[in-house]
Amino acid sequence: MPTDALPEATLATPFRRLGLVGTGAMGRGIAQLAAQAGLEVMLHDARTGAVDEAREFITGVWSRGVAKGRLSEDDLAHYRSRLHEASDLADLAGCDVVVEAIVENLEAKQGLFTRLEAILDDDAVFATNTSSLSVTAIAAACRVPQRVIGFHFFNPVPLMKIVEVIPGLRTAPEIVDRVVALGQAMGHFTARATDTPGFLVNHAGRAFGTEALRILGERVADHITIDRILVDQGGFRMGPFTLLDLTGLDVSHAVMESIYHQYYEEPRFRPSPLTRSRLAAGLLGRKSGEGFYRYEDGKAMMAEESAPPTTVPLPVWISHEDPETHQALSALVSAAGWPLDSSDMPSDESLCLLTPLGEDTTECALRHGLDPCRCVAIDMLAGLDRRRSLMTTPATEARYRDAAWALLGDDGTPVSPLRDSNGFVLQRVVACIVNVGADIAQQGVADPETLDRAVELGLGYPRGPLAMGDHYGGRRILTILNHLFTATRDPRYRPSPWLRRRAVLGLPLATTELN
Known part of the structure; x- marks a missing residue:
């Protein structure tokens, strides 16, 4: 810079x-x-x-x-x-x-x-x-x-x-x-x-790193995959682990703990034990030569992405829950030349593609009455343009996972396979960012316009948290949070009243109330 x-x-x-x-x-x-x-x-x-x-x-x-x-x-x-x-x-x-x-x-x-x-x-x-x-x-x-x-x-x-x-x-x-x-x-x-603790920008930035650390701690994906998803699919300037390495854990961990304790252990700001142990080991980031990444001549060393496996095309059945995502995935299947299973319920050999919001693949498969061995979930929150994330159940057979991977990567777009999780990577991080931003608005820390502009300038996010929620859809963000909260019972994911009211009313998240 x-x-x-x-x-x-x-x-x-x-x-x-x-x-x-x-x-x-x-x-x-x-x-x-x-x-x-x-x-x-x-x-x-x-x-x-x-x-x-x-x-x-x-x-x-x-x-x-x-x-x-x-x-x-x-x-x-x-x-x-x-x-x-x-x-x-x-x-x-x-x-x-x-x-x-x-x-x-x-x-x-x-x-x-x-x-x-x-x-x-x-x-x-x-x-x-x-x-x-x-x-x-x-x-x-x-x-x-x-x-x-x-x-x-x-x-x-x-x-x-x-x-x-x-x-x-x-x-x-x-x-x-x-x-x-x-x-x-x-x-x-x-x-x-x-x-208030963290004032505006540091307060609004709590969700990005802490939720990424939680995803890493659950072994949904490694830190490189999480960074790639949030940069490519989410449009963030850098991934959370690149940012933690740049700032240094000696600084970042102290800020996470400080704001968490100043808010009397508010679950939304809960730090991760991962950073405490890495701090104790001296893995501070760029300044120490190694953090989440290892650095040589100031450049992060990272493995190349795995290429999609080569498989024989299978019939593909797509969930009908969302007509828009069904149409997008159908077009992708047709462009790849794979057979599309258009029946109400899949045939016995079909690869089943699901598009959950905040649900894991397991719950979504069982809710549809499908065989979890053939189910793979696709994150459609940001569409299919720059990177695609797929998620299996613990029972998914390798040939169906590999088939989904090959299908999604057929046109050269990078694909990130994940373990089962409520909300993939992008959904979880975005929903938490929007939720913290909505609660900042609820508390009156700053007016909505100031909040969004400050986060864009201070954190380099592609949009401020309220504008981000509107971009992806307030109802979709609320659905993700509700499913996360139901599945985990962790108050970290409880939706902000500001978000819930505007989402159910179909209002922009920056909408203020009459005094």
């Missing part, structure tokens, strides 16, 4: 001078955007030489912009002139807003703000870049808690064009408006969220 992107500010900033405490990766990015937005930026860091390093780094970003013709020499000179060193905290006295980007520790952040209260005027705004701590708790140590607010950026700050604005319980409304305007002046989408 490039580091020289230069988002241009287009709005006036409501502040004149910004103090920045902590000049690591996050602090540097915030300082860069603030200077580009026209603020004078006072840089302070407790480590000797850190401010000089930060200024050199930021200037290097701007210099590359000049070399590429994206900035003029005058722009570079103006921006650079706005970066000043504050060798002591007292040098921040003239700032009307201070942003802290120091260590993620409650006592450290409280201590910094109480020291700053003795230096700055009472109308100066104190903004914390915390990603996981309560803004209300940080403000509780301050004499004027009304001026404390969360201002959470994502790394790398110039490229991740989103900032969460999080008022504490006592933050003054005018402070919220001013900080929202500051984020917009710095060129970012400002997502206002309530002061």
Whole structure:
């Protein structure tokens, strides 16, 4: 990912001078955007030489912009002139807003703000870049808690064009408006969220990794297959295990546990024992050379996919439950030149293709009164375009599994065989993402439009959770969750009231109610 992107500010900033405490990766990015937005930026860091390093780094970003013709020499000179060193905290006295980007520790952040209260005027705004701590708790140590607010950026700050604005319980409304305007002046989408664990983006991202880990823990598929399905069928930028390796388990596992415990063991956020044991083994990901993948020269090593087996075509019977999916699979059978069994019930030799939502192949086969030895389920949630997932029962005979595999891969589309599971891989992960997003809307953490846009920008999902639910169909998502919950009795899968009501009414999931 490039580091020289230069988002241009287009709005006036409501502040004149910004103090920045902590000049690591996050602090540097915030300082860069603030200077580009026209603020004078006072840089302070407790480590000797850190401010000089930060200024050199930021200037290097701007210099590359000049070399590429994206900035003029005058722009570079103006921006650079706005970066000043504050060798002591007292040098921040003239700032009307201070942003802290120091260590993620409650006592450290409280201590910094109480020291700053003795230096700055009472109308100066104190903004914390915390990603996981309560803004209300940080403000509780301050004499004027009304001026404390969360201002959470994502790394790398110039490229991740989103900032969460999080008022504490006592933050003054005018402070919220001013900080929202500051984020917009710095060129970012400002997502206002309530002061809840994980705020908005980290809260919304809980389902992607935790459900993938649960699928892996149930041995439905290996991590490579899960990643391939979610990238190819789901359209995600990267698979959950690639993402865990990129972030590092030392970071990811701690966040999973933190949010789970802060929500008093909410089952939807339950971590997996798989990450705890891998963390203990030092399998952190890219940074340690091995995580879920092994890395050589920074590249993940993975086995090639198995080619479909060669089989003799069998008659194919397709479940009639869903006319649309029946038609799509019938077209695939015809294109492959295989015989189609069009009878109401399959003949004794027919391969039986089922298309369940949230059911496992076993339950679906028995519900239809079919021989489970000949049944294979196909995930039709995302259609048949980029990858196809098939699922057997424990009783499915190898020749029927191989026949289904060969049929689905006849035109060269990759196929992922799975063990029996309620909801395949894609159905489970998507349904959990939508369900967590719906519950965020139910709790009022953010409005639906902000939620979807924040998740797209902050997590890189192909759609926000509510838009994702509408894309696949709210009723289908509700059906998947209901079947998962019925089969497992795990409250992790209980449908959110927000989702259930809108799905049964046939309304878009972003629909809000009258006050």
